[in-house]
Amino acid sequence: MTAQLKIATWNVERPNLTTTKEKERANAINAELKNHPADIFILTETNECISPENIDHVLHSEALDKEAGGSYYKEGERRVSIWSKYPIVERLKVKNNLTTTCAVLQTPVGNLAVFGAIIGIHGIRDEFDTDLQGQMEDLRRFVEAGYNICYSGDFNMSFCDSYYTKKSARSQLSDLFSTLRMKNLTADIPENIDHIVISESFHPISSFETECWNQDRRKTRPIVLSDHKGVAATLQL
Secondary structure (H helix, E strand, O other), X not given: OOOEEEEEEEEOOOOOOOOHHHHHHHHHHHHHHHHOOOOEEEEEEXXXXXXXXOOOEEEEOOOHXXXXXXXXXXXXEEEEEEEEOOOEEEEOXXXXXXXXXXXXXXXXXXXXXXXXXXXXXXXXXXXXXXXXXXXXXXXXXXXXXXXXXXXXXXXXXXXXXXXXXXXXXXXXXXXXXXXXXXXXXXOOOOOOOXXXXXXXXXXXXXXXXXXXXXXXXXXXXXXXXXXXXXXXXXXXX
């Protein structure tokens, strides 16, 4: 029997409800998510006011007020949220619970540990290398523990062009994916830094299709939704 699983990720660029304009943007982001339904969403630079329709299960990274140091972060902000149509049966320990979170989901084709992440909250500088090494350690540990993994979020690097990337980091991650037998489903999307990577052992993947939205970004929309495109991968299992 053929089954489908759709996974999507989007950096929604820190929405909040502090002003009328921001409330309009949050509503527009929620409407856009409704136009791109998925079984699993990994949202980054998000807020509790953002929620995909008809999805009941959610796991957030830790609240940012623990390190905010003033009014920089708005109420409800989270760096990562995992939204799932499937029950969350376990939360895995991560090295940095502000920039990552990991939920084990009970899907119809087996359990899947969804590891949502941002690598470098300021892009490819400052804490980027520390985040990268910590997340690579987490991935190794999850695999050693026997989990099938979906690693997804804002990686701050493209894999098929020089749009925005750090070549040494891209090489390290690509080598790790090969070693851990994981496939980057979004590696060939040009000018894209948000990715969906999945364990080849999760289930025989006969084929998959990718799609993108918000590709015009800052060009034609009356309300700017985000400076990132949204990406999704639909797996035929």
